[in-house]
Amino acid sequence: MNILHISPYVPSIHASHAGGVCMGKEVETLKEKHNVFVLSFINDEKEQKIAQEEYDKTNSLFIKSTPFTKAVNAIMHPWRPLFFSIRSSYAFKKRLKEIIEKKSIDAVHAEFTSMGQFIWIKKKFPNISFTLVEHDVTKQSYDRQVEDTKGVKRLFYRVQAYLVKRCEEKYCNLADHVLTLNEKDKRLVENYYNLKKVEVMVPFYGLDFNRVEKKTEKMKNSICFIGNMSRKENDLAAKKLIDICSKLSNQEFNLTIIGAYPSDELLKMESDKVHITGFVDVIEDEILKHEIAVFPLTLGAGIKLKVLLACGLGLPVVTSHVGAEGIDEEGEVLFLAEADDEFLKSIELLINDPDLRKEKAIQSKRFILTKFSWDKTKKIFNSIYN
Numbered sequence: 001m002n003i004l005h006i007s008p009y010v011p012s013i014h015a016s017h018a019g020g021v022c023m024g025k026e027v028e029t030l031k032e033k034h035n036v037f038v039l040s041f042i043n044d045e046k047e048q049k050i051a052q053e054e055y056d057k058t059n060s061l062f063i064k065s066t067p068f069t070k071a072v073n074a075i076m077h078p079w080r081p082l083f084f085s086i087r088s089s090y091a092f093k094k095r096l097k098e099i100i101e102k103k104s105i106d107a108v109h110a111e112f113t114s115m116g117q118f119i120w121i122k123k124k125f126p127n128i129s130f131t132l133v134e135h136d137v138t139k140q141s142y143d144r145q146v147e148d149t150k151g152v153k154r155l156f157y158r159v160q161a162y163l164v165k166r167c168e169e170k171y172c173n174l175a176d177h178v179l180t181l182n183e184k185d186k187r188l189v190e191n192y193y194n195l196k197k198v199e200v201m202v203p204f205y206g207l208d209f210n211r212v213e214k215k216t217e218k219m220k221n222s223i224c225f226i227g228n229m230s231r232k233e234n235d236l237a238a239k240k241l242i243d244i245c246s247k248l249s250n251q252e253f254n255l256t257i258i259g260a261y262p263s264d265e266l267l268k269m270e271s272d273k274v275h276i277t278g279f280v281d282v283i284e285d286e287i288l289k290h291e292i293a294v295f296p297l298t299l300g301a302g303i304k305l306k307v308l309l310a311c312g313l314g315l316p317v318v319t320s321h322v323g324a325e326g327i328d329e330e331g332e333v334l335f336l337a338e339a340d341d342e343f344l345k346s347i348e349l350l351i352n353d354p355d356l357r358k359e360k361a362i363q364s365k366r367f368i369l370t371k372f373s374w375d376k377t378k379k380i381f382n383s384i385y386n
Contacts, residue, residue, distance in 0.1 A: 001034045001035070001106045001107060001385050002034070002035045002037070002103055002104055002105050002106050002107075003030055003034050003035070003036050003037070003105070003106065003107045003108075003109055003385060004036075004037045004038075004039060004096075004099055004100065004103070004105045004107070004108050004109070005023075005026070005027055005030065005036055005037070005038045005039070005040075005109045005111070006038075006039045006040065006096065006108060006109070006110050006111065006115050006118060007023050007038075007040045007041075007110075007111035007112065007115060008040070008041050008043075008065075008087050008111070008112055008114055008115060009023070009040065009041065009043060009047065010040050010041075010042060010043075010047040010050050010051050010062065011023030011024045011026065011027045011038065011040065011111070012024040012050045012054055013025055013028070013204075013206065014050060014054075015046075015047075015050065016046055016228060016259075016260040016261075016279055017228040017231075017260070018205065018206065018228070018305035018306060018309075019111075019112070019135055019305075020047075021204065021205075021206040021305070022135070022181075022203045022204045022205070022206075022305065023111050024204075025204035025374065026109070026111075026133075026204070026377075026381075029374075029377070029378055029381060030109065030381060030385070033382070033385070034385060035059075035103075036059065037059045037060065037061075037099055037103055037105070038055060038059065038060040038061070039060070039061050039062075039063075039092070039095055039096060039099060040060075040061075040062055040063070041062065041063050041064070041065040041087065041089075041092070042062045042063070042064050042065060043065050046260075046279075061095050061099065063089055063091050063092050063095065065086070065087070065089070069089065070086035071086075073085055073086050073087065073088045073089055074086050076088065079163070080117065080163060080167060081138075081142075081160050081163040081164045081167060082160060083114060083138070083160075083164075084113070084114045084117055084163075084164075084167055087114050087115070087117070088117060092118075093118070096118055096121060097121065097124065100121065100125055100128065105125075105128060106127075106128065106129070107128060107129040107130070107131065107384075107385060108121065108128060108129070108130045108131070109131050109133070110130065110131065110132050110133065110175075111133050111135065112133070112134075112135050113132070113134055113135075113138045113164075113167075113168050113171060114138075115132070116132050116167070116168070116170075116171025116172070116174075116175065117167065117171065119132070119171055119174045119175060122174065129176040129177070129384075130174070130175050130176050130177075131175065131176065131177040131178075131179065131384060132171060132172060132175040132177070132178050132179070133179045133180075133181075133201070134172070134178060134179065134180045134181070134185060134189060135181060135203075136181075136185065136300070136301040136303075137168075137180075137185050137188045137189055137192070137301055138164050138168050138301070139161065139164050139165045139168055139188075139192060140188060140301040141299075141300060141301035142157055142160050142161035142164050143161055144298075144299050144300070144301065144322075145157040145160075145161070145299065146158050146161055148298065148299060165192070168189075168192075168193070169192065169193045172189055172193050172195055173193060173195065175197075176197075177197060177199065177384050178195060178197055178198045178199070179198070179199055179200070179201045179380070180198060180199075180200055180201075181200070181201060181202075181203040181303045181326065182200060182203075182303040182325070182326025182327070183200055183326065184303075184325050184326040184329070185200075185301075185303070185326060186198045186199075186200050199380055201376070201377040201380050201381075202372050202373060202374060202376045202377045203303060203305055203308070203372075203377075204374055204377070205305040205306075205308035205309045205312065205368075205372070206283070206284075206305065206309050216285060216288035216289055217289070218288070218289060218290060218291050219254045219289055219290065219291070220252070220254070220291075221250060221252050221253045221254060221291070221351050222253070222254040222255075222256070222289065222290040222291045222292075223241075223245060223253060223254065223255045223256070223290060223291070223292055223293070223294055223347065223351075224255070224256045224257075224258055224286075224287055224289075224290040224292075224293050224294075224310075224315075225237065225238050225241050225255075225256070225257050225258065225259075225293070225294060225295060226258045226259055226283070226287060226293065226295075226306040226309065226310060227258075227259045227295075227306050228259050228260055228261060229257070229259045229260060229261045229262040229263065229266060230260070230261035230263075231300070232299060233297055233298070233299035233300035234259065234297075235262075235263055235265075235266060236298065236299065237295060237296050237297045237298070238257045238262075238266060239265075239266060239269065240296045240298075240340070241255065241257075241294055241296050241343075242255065242257075242269050242274055243340070244294075244296065244340050244343050244344055244347070245273075245274075245347070247340075247344055248344065248347065248348060248351075249348060250348070250351060250352070251273075253273060253351070254273060254275070254290075255273060255274045255275070256274075256275045256276075256277060256286070256289075256290060257274070257275070257276045257277065258277050258280060258283060258286050258287065259277070259278075259279070260278060260279035261278075261279075262276050262278055283309075284309075284313060287309070287310060287313050287315065288313055290315065291315070291316075291350070291351065291357060292315055292316045292317070292318065292347065292350045292351070292357065293306075293307075293310035293315045293316070293317045293318070294317070294318045294319070294343065294347060295307060295310075295317065295318070295319040295320070295323040296319070296320055296323075296337070296340075296343055297319065297320050297322040297323040298320065298322060299322070300322060301325075303325065303326035303327060304319075304322075304323050304325070304327070307319055307323050307324070307327055307334070308327065308368060308372055310364075311327075311333065311334075311364040311365065311367060311368045312364075312365060312368040312369075312372075313365075314361040314362070314364055314365045315361065315364065316335065316350050316356075316357055316360035316361060316364060317333075317334050317335065317364065318334070318335040318336075318337055318343060318346045318347060318350070319334055319335070319336065319337070320336070320337060320338055321336065321338065324336055328367070332367075333360075333363055333364055333367045335349075335350070
């Protein structure tokens, strides 16, 4: 089949964020059996470099997305949620139609709800199938923003949540296939939008067990947080974790915030005990230096690939119910906490008990290997694209 993969970010297993890594694995998998063409946005210099190094012009096309183009798109499409309208690019629409015509595309594989807005292409090409991958349920993410804000901001997010629900419902119902990354999101979209065609694909969380250095020496009393720090939920969680760790009874701890684009405010919190890495080339090696991973997340939606990554690398993980969603909501493998003192108690327990850390490390890795095998996603793709 000729498949067109469309996305808001450049898909690559070398991307600086989990969504890009997962999409990169999807493209690699689809290419094993099909002719795959890629149409995406380029959002920064790193994505520009990836596009140049990993893709050729015969099967890919990238549209530059800048603050100016995003602002223009948002102004031109006020009836769409802001997160969707910034991708409502005329250039993207034009290229989408051209590629489908010139490459005789049989199916469109769209990543993230915002790409669902291009489902209008089925009116022009009714024989094309359209698969929408819901990386998270966008409505839930905006509902949480409403709960977390007050005043004018709360009003803004209420309006955005309404627009998101209207658009997400439309895109999901028009799609031929809807994929979520976990059972919880499947239930959500089925209940929100009365869908009957939702399947669960296992997300790729960025771990290649053949590439990991297994003998990395761990720092004593070391804790890490992982995430793309340009995202509000990660920035807030990292700051919260720094505050929690400052209250540890054992003050000889090492806390590392791992991830690209840390804010100036976060960088100012760096100290002899708190380290901010920014982007790292091989994130697995950086994570493996640490004894535990902690994610005090309060915002966001969808499965947290950083939690899967830390577990897969054998780190005991402490996280909130938001971080555990779609992974281990009962806390069979993860340590669940909500209040700061609950996080503090779990962190101290793990730091002070090496036998417990070892037991949880084995349990975490076994859990990921068993429940989150990429082979399950391959079977779903083979079923959809045959």
